Amino acid sequence: MDNTEISDRLSELADLLEIRGANPFRIRAYRNAVRTLRGLTRPLSAMVEDGEDLTELQGVGKDMASHIRELLDTGELELLEEVTAEVPRSLAQLVRLDGVGPKKARKLWKELEVTTVDELEVAIEDDRVTALEGFGPKSVEKMARAIRDHRKHQGRFLRTRAAELLAPLLEHMEGVEGIERLEVAGSFRRRAETVGDIDLLALAPPDRAPTIMEHFVSFPDVDRVEMSGETRGTVRLRAGLQVDLRILPESSYGAALHYFTGSKEHNVEIRKRARQQGLKVSEYGVFREEEDGDPVAGATEEEVFQAVGLPWIEPVLREDRGEIRAADEGTLPSLVTLEDIRGDLHMHTTWSDGKDSIADMARACRDRGYAYMSISDHSRAVTVARGLTPERLQEQWEAIEEARSEVEEIRILRSSEVDILGDGTLDFPDEVLAELDLVLVAVHSHFGLDQATQTKRILRALEHPMVDILVHPTGRLLNRREPYPVDVEALLEAALEHDVAVELNANPRRLDLHDRHLFRARELGLRVSVATDAHRTSQLDYMGSGLEQARRGWLEAGHVVNAMTPDAFETWRTRRDHRS
DNA sequence: GCCGTTTTCGGCCCGACTGTTTTCAGTCG
Numbered sequence: 001m002d003n004t005e006i007s008d009r010l011s012e013l014a015d016l017l018e019i020r021g022a023n024p025f026r027i028r029a030y031r032n033a034v035r036t037l038r039g040l041t042r043p044l045s046a047m048v049e050d051g052e053d054l055t056e057l058q059g060v061g062k063d064m065a066s067h068i069r070e071l072l073d074t075g076e077l078e079l080l081e082e083v084t085a086e087v088p089r090s091l092a093q094l095v096r097l098d099g100v101g102p103k104k105a106r107k108l109w110k111e112l113e114v115t116t117v118d119e120l121e122v123a124i125e126d127d128r129v130t131a132l133e134g135f136g137p138k139s140v141e142k143m144a145r146a147i148r149d150h151r152k153h154q155g156r157f158l159r160t161r162a163a164e165l166l167a168p169l170l171e172h173m174e175g176v177e178g179i180e181r182l183e184v185a186g187s188f189r190r191r192a193e194t195v196g197d198i199d200l201l202a203l204a205p206p207d208r209a210p211t212i213m214e215h216f217v218s219f220p221d222v223d224r225v226e227m228s229g230e231t232r233g234t235v236r237l238r239a240g241l242q243v244d245l246r247i248l249p250e251s252s253y254g255a256a257l258h259y260f261t262g263s264k265e266h267n268v269e270i271r272k273r274a275r276q277q278g279l280k281v282s283e284y285g286v287f288r289e290e291e292d293g294d295p296v297a298g299a300t301e302e303e304v305f306q307a308v309g310l311p312w313i314e315p316v317l318r319e320d321r322g323e324i325r326a327a328d329e330g331t332l333p334s335l336v337t338l339e340d341i342r343g344d345l346h347m348h349t350t351w352s353d354g355k356d357s358i359a360d361m362a363r364a365c366r367d368r369g370y371a372y373m374s375i376s377d378h379s380r381a382v383t384v385a386r387g388l389t390p391e392r393l394q395e396q397w398e399a400i401e402e403a404r405s406e407v408e409e410i411r412i413l414r415s416s417e418v419d420i421l422g423d424g425t426l427d428f429p430d431e432v433l434a435e436l437d438l439v440l441v442a443v444h445s446h447f448g449l450d451q452a453t454q455t456k457r458i459l460r461a462l463e464h465p466m467v468d469i470l471v472h473p474t475g476r477l478l479n480r481r482e483p484y485p486v487d488v489e490a491l492l493e494a495a496l497e498h499d500v501a502v503e504l505n506a507n508p509r510r511l512d513l514h515d516r517h518l519f520r521a522r523e524l525g526l527r528v529s530v531a532t533d534a535h536r537t538s539q540l541d542y543m544g545s546g547l548e549q550a551r552r553g554w555l556e557a558g559h560v561v562n563a564m565t566p567d568a569f570e571t572w573r574t575r576r577d578h579r580s
Numbered sequence: 581g582c583c584g585t586t587t588t589c590g591g592c593c594c595g596a597c598t599g600t601t602t603t604c605a606g607t608c609g
Binding site: 059138 | 581582592594595596608609
């Protein structure tokens with residue numbers, strides 16, 4: 001049983017316990033533990049095998065550790081069986097509906113025997129739900145909508161997609177009288193790979209709030225207004241994206257910006273810290289606990305952090321991954337930026353499945369100020385992408401020669417995205433690999449192998465002495481394909497051992513590695529290549545989203561292969577004697 | 581159920597909005 005399954009079971013258990021009416025703090029304890037487990041890079045099975053003490057993990061105590069061991073040993077959990085004997089499993093789906101929480105789910109179940117989304121739909125049609133105490137026509141209508149939404153679009157929006165949808169709304173709000181500042185907070189500001197909704201904050205005098213709110217909900221792309229109060233309004237756009245607007249006075253704008261930027265876990269830690277100092281933090285400001293007087297801070301984020309004795313922390317770091325301690329100790333990372341980037345090491349051309357020529361790509365890289373780049377078309381096994389045979393690869397080298405003389409200002413490396421075959425061997429023989437300036441390796445097939453076999457397969461590829469970079473290491477496609485089952489921790493450790501770099505694929509649909517794996521890579525001291533995998537010149541701009549992700553993983557320029565100066569990069573590239 | 585600069589018991593973040601309530605529960609972020 002892998003970490004995801006274990007987390008899912010415990011999370012389900014939390015939902016069901018909540019519906020059963022358990023102590024809320026017990027529920028929270030389960031959810032805290034789940035959060036820790038989802039952040040692990042190492043399989044729990046491996047940790048247990050190595051005799052590690054699971055209670056060392058944040059939020060995991062004696063009981064949780066024994067639940068985990070039970071799931072690993074038997075694939076089942078007695079407590080979950082016991083709870084599901086009483087509370088139907090499908091109720092956990094019901095509480096995912098907007099407007100349905102544990103209390104309502106329980107009532108629907110106990111009084112109407114509704115336990116699934118489908119049954120709820122029927123019960124609403126039969127007009128049985130309005131008969132319940134606490135369920136008026138409005139809340140029933142809300143549930144009906146939630147069911148439709150649930151069917152239409154599950155999952156979150158890619159950050160880039162949300163940005164596209166948001167741009168016209170921001171334009172709509174521009175120049176509205178009274179708005180002094182307008183910013184996006186939430187996971188969007190933290191540069192998360194996907195966002196569930198958008199939090200907009202407007203700084204404006206309170207007497208302007210009604211007209212601002214009115215203007216907000218009148219945006220043409222609004223499908224419906226979910227709520228609209230004095231300081232807070234929520235709309236859903238036609239594309240399904242929910243947008244919240246909060247209107248704030250100057251005195252609490254910074255506190256609100258901090259609060260609504262989150263993450264929730266970061267906020268909880270900040271509040272705990274504040275309490276220890278006799279302070280209370282809310283979205284309205286920082287207050288002394290005893291008196292209910294004026295706030296100590298609130299107008300700016302800097303003030304809020306300062307009030308609890310911390311320097312300002314970048315939003316990308318606010319995930320409760322140790323940023324508060326680092327801030328306290330003055331060891332916050334100096335995060336990598338686009339200015340640090342000197343090259344792009346993964347891209348395709350018309351020679352395989354790319355849309356632009358080698359020279360076009362070279363000019364586009366040069367125009368971005370890069371000093372080096374690598375042409376890395378697919379190898380022959382990836383037939384759907386017109387992968388190159390050794391013969392065509394040789395022809396391509398002639399074309400690269402031509403491009404080199406045509407675009408002299410940039411160093412063009414000949415590379416390849418060499419397929420890792422089913423058994424972990426590489427798609428080109430060693431004598432071909434030896435002629436390449438840079439060898440990238442990747443998995444494009446056999447996603448269905450079990451975790452142990454998949455891990456072994458990739459480890460074998462990493463052991464090959466000519467491999468430089470493992471690209472898109474987990475194969476995930478956001479909202480479309482889960483990562484293949486693989487022990488990422490083992491991959492990272494092997495990459496370190498064999499002096500192989502790992503890629504952070506910057507394509508916004510991939511962002512592979514995940515930020516928590518990048519964080520681990522940093523801890524281990526691995527080198528990371530942030531690369532676009534561009535299939536046309538315009539996609540070279542993916543570097544931006546890759547760097548957002550890199551920053552979320554705490555990466556500094558020193559961790560990034562393609563932030564090296566040309567000389568340093570040459571030294572790294574030729575670190576093994578078989579290459580010159 | 582977890583945790584400890586309040587340390588083995590007694591806490592555990594805080595407030596807005598809605599709906600169906602006649603004073604507040606439920607949900608959400």
